[in-house]
Amino acid sequence: MLIENSQHSLLRGKPENGHHRVTFVELFFDLVFVFAVTQLSHFLLEQLSLLGALQTTLLLMAVWWVWIYTSWVTNWLDPDATPVRLMLFALMVAGLLLSTSLPQAFGARGWAFAGAYVAMQLGRSLFTLWALAGRNEVNFRNFQRISAWLGLSALFWFAGACVDAPARLPLWALALIIEYASPALGFWTPGLGRSTTADWDVEGGHLAERCGLFVIIALGESIVVTGAKFAALAWTITTVMAFVVALIGTIAMWWIYFNIAAERASARITASTDPGRLARLAYTYVHIVLVGGIIVSAVADELILSHPWDEAETSARAVLIGGPALYLIGNILFKRATASRMVLSHFVGLGLLGCLSLATLPPLPLGAASSLVMVLVATWETLSLKGEGGSAAGTPTRPS
Numbered sequence: 001m002l003i004e005n006s007q008h009s010l011l012r013g014k015p016e017n018g019h020h021r022v023t024f025v026e027l028f029f030d031l032v033f034v035f036a037v038t039q040l041s042h043f044l045l046e047q048l049s050l051l052g053a054l055q056t057t058l059l060l061m062a063v064w065w066v067w068i069y070t071s072w073v074t075n076w077l078d079p080d081a082t083p084v085r086l087m088l089f090a091l092m093v094a095g096l097l098l099s100t101s102l103p104q105a106f107g108a109r110g111w112a113f114a115g116a117y118v119a120m121q122l123g124r125s126l127f128t129l130w131a132l133a134g135r136n137e138v139n140f141r142n143f144q145r146i147s148a149w150l151g152l153s154a155l156f157w158f159a160g161a162c163v164d165a166p167a168r169l170p171l172w173a174l175a176l177i178i179e180y181a182s183p184a185l186g187f188w189t190p191g192l193g194r195s196t197t198a199d200w201d202v203e204g205g206h207l208a209e210r211c212g213l214f215v216i217i218a219l220g221e222s223i224v225v226t227g228a229k230f231a232a233l234a235w236t237i238t239t240v241m242a243f244v245v246a247l248i249g250t251i252a253m254w255w256i257y258f259n260i261a262a263e264r265a266s267a268r269i270t271a272s273t274d275p276g277r278l279a280r281l282a283y284t285y286v287h288i289v290l291v292g293g294i295i296v297s298a299v300a301d302e303l304i305l306s307h308p309w310d311e312a313e314t315s316a317r318a319v320l321i322g323g324p325a326l327y328l329i330g331n332i333l334f335k336r337a338t339a340s341r342m343v344l345s346h347f348v349g350l351g352l353l354g355c356l357s358l359a360t361l362p363p364l365p366l367g368a369a370s371s372l373v374m375v376l377v378a379t380w381e382t383l384s385l386k387g388e389g390g391s392a393a394g395t396p397t398r399p400s
Contacts (some may be wrong), residue, residue, distance in 0.1 A: 010131040012078045012203070019205025019270060022213065023079040029070070029088045030217060036063045037221040037291075039102040041257045041298045046103075048299075048315045055106055055169065060295065061176050063102075064288045066095065066120050071210040072279075073128050075203050076139060087127050106165045114161040114172075118154045121179075125150055142195045144189035153178040183280050200276030204269030211283045212262050218291045222250050222298035229305045238364070242308050245368045246301035249324070252374035253294060256331055256346075259378070260385055265338035282337040286330060293327030300367060308364035317366065321357045324370045327351055328377065345380035349373050351392035 014022055040063065044056040066099045070091060081243045098116035101109040124145045132140040153175040160171035186194030230243045269278045312320065328346045335343050352373045356366065 009135055010081045010084055011078050011135055012076060015201065019203055019209070019266075020075075022206065022209050023074075024029055025079045025085050025088055026071075026074055026210070027213070029092055029095075030067075030213065032092050032099060033063065034217050034221060035066055036095070036099040036102065037218050037295060038224065039099055041221060041225060041295050041302075043103055044295070044319075045299045047303055048319065056295075057292070058172055058176060059102055059105060060292055061180070061288060062117055062172075063098070064291060065176070065179055066098070066117065067214065067339055068211075068284050068287075069121065070124060071207060072202070072284075073124055073174050075206050075210075075246065076136070077128065077131055084131070087124065091120050091124060094123070104168060106168055110161040110165075110168060114157040118150075121150045122147065122154060133313065138195075138199050139201065141192060142187060142199060145189040145192050145320045146182070146196065148189045148192075149178065149182040149187055180285075181243070197274055197276035197280060202275050202279045204272060204275035204279060205266050207279050207283055208262070208266035208269055210267075211287050212258070214287070215262075215290060215294070218294035218298075219250055219254055222253075222294055222301060223247070225298045226250070226301045226305065229302055229391045233305065238308050239305065242305045242364055242367070243320070245364065245371050246304055249297060249301070249367070249371035250370065251375055252378045253297065253324075255378040256374065256381065257290065257329070257334075259382060261331065261335055261339070265334065268338045274290075278338065281336055286337060289326060289330035289333060291330075293323050293325070295323075296326055297323030299323070299371075300363075304363045304367040307362075309362045311368060312361060312363050316363060317357060320366050320370060321353050323373055327374075328353070334362055343381065345377045345384065348380070349377035352376075 003008040003400065005183050040056060040060055043059065044052060046052075047055065070088075072090075074084070079085060079088065080146060096118045098120065101116065104110075105113040125143055129140065129143045129147060132143060156171050156175035156178070160168040163171065186196060188194035201275055226243065228244045230239065233239045265282065269275050269282070272278050296319055300323045303316055303319060307316075332346045335341060335346075353370060356369050356373070359366065359369075361369070
């Protein structure tokens, strides 16, 4: 159970009015990741190839893992306590180094990226151990397990930094496999055993709000890319059309996630008897697919504005269709985990995007068609669930 704050405790007290509010220092911490998301979209845009996609995926998984682990920690530790604030500020410094090293993570700045990443992961985990000592025995043992797993993965992060780019990718991928597998395995550690999701005393409403804010960060980055590019171009009918297409696609993405699903999922995890299980599946794992779809869509918006009528190569078509498709897949998984419902509109949207992938259209009309599909999905779901939006704790029985 959540532990009451004492004079010397760094732990959060029991939540008031449903769940803990997101504090200003948490929002301040997130600013580093606004920059990280921007760096990732630019990285993919400059290396629009299969190798570039693999490298971007790895870097995104690392950035997301740092952020989501920190969100779990601030779910337990009080960000308004001075030592916790100082820990977050230290993470911001390391996070800025990590973000600035992203474009050259597979080049000259491999050590900067790996060092910053390991310092953030292990440093935060060791700080949490200190904060939990004598106050929460179950979580203290769990962070002993987590620290052991992060220490193991650190060996491969450093090993990857020691070698050239071709060998760096598989070593860093192995490090991420270790880290991503560990929660599913209950952080099993020799001598300490494993934990269960019931041991993860998560305050679900707070974590749901934190993840929703990260989706806003990613969508905001897409708007920044669109606005900055549009401002730098001559304003013609074509560029105005491209700007509108990109913006409509982003608005549709917001609608698909936030109109009903986000609030309903928050209510579901808050009322759950095992919030740790939902937090692990729906928010820790599934949300990275949503964020990945938004980042790829931001790259697509850049292509629509820069090359509206050029011949769309295979890589360009993959981005223009892949971004919305990834986002819909993420929403399907998220809504299945939190509402146990079939989202027919999303599956139809995926089918339509699959048909569009066969078309040899320039970026502007292809982007317009994919944005139209997203608007269709958003409208279909809204109309099918009309009148149920306020019933967040309920579970609709019909497909949407």
